[in-house]
Amino acid sequence: MLETLKKAYQNNPNRTIAIGLGALVITPVVLPLLKPVAKATVKTGVVLYEKTKGTFAEAGEVMADLVAEAKAEVIAEQAQKASLPASQSESYNESSIS
Numbered sequence: 001m002l003e004t005l006k007k008a009y010q011n012n013p014n015r016t017i018a019i020g021l022g023a024l025v026i027t028p029v030v031l032p033l034l035k036p037v038a039k040a041t042v043k044t045g046v047v048l049y050e051k052t053k054g055t056f057a058e059a060g061e062v063m064a065d066l067v068a069e070a071k072a073e074v075i076a077e078q079a080q081k082a083s084l085p086a087s088q089s090e091s092y093n094e095s096s097i098s
Contacts, residue, residue, distance in 0.1 A: 009016040 005016075
C-alpha cells in the first residue's frame with residue numbers, strides 16, 4: 001500500500017495533496033455522522049455475542065444431560081447383566097438340591 005501511495009504521489013503530487021487535504025476537511029464532518037452507525041454496529045455485536053453465549057450454555061447443558069443419561073443407562077445395563085447370571089445360577093442350585 002505504501003508503494004501505491006508513493007507511485008500516486010510521484011505521478012500526480014497535486015492530486016495526492018488535494019485528496020489528503022480533502023480527507024482532513026471532511027473527517028470532522030463525517031465522524032459525527034458515522035458515530036451512530038458505529039455505535040449501532042457495536043451494539044448489535046454485543047447483543048449477538050450475548051445470545052450466542054446463552055445458546056452455547058444451553059447446548060452444553062443439553063450435552064451434559066445426555067452424557068449423564070447415557071452413563072446411567074450403561075451402569076443399569078451392566079448391573080442387570082451382572083445380576084442375571086447370579087440369579088440363574090441360584091435357581092439352578094436350588095433345583096438341583098431338591
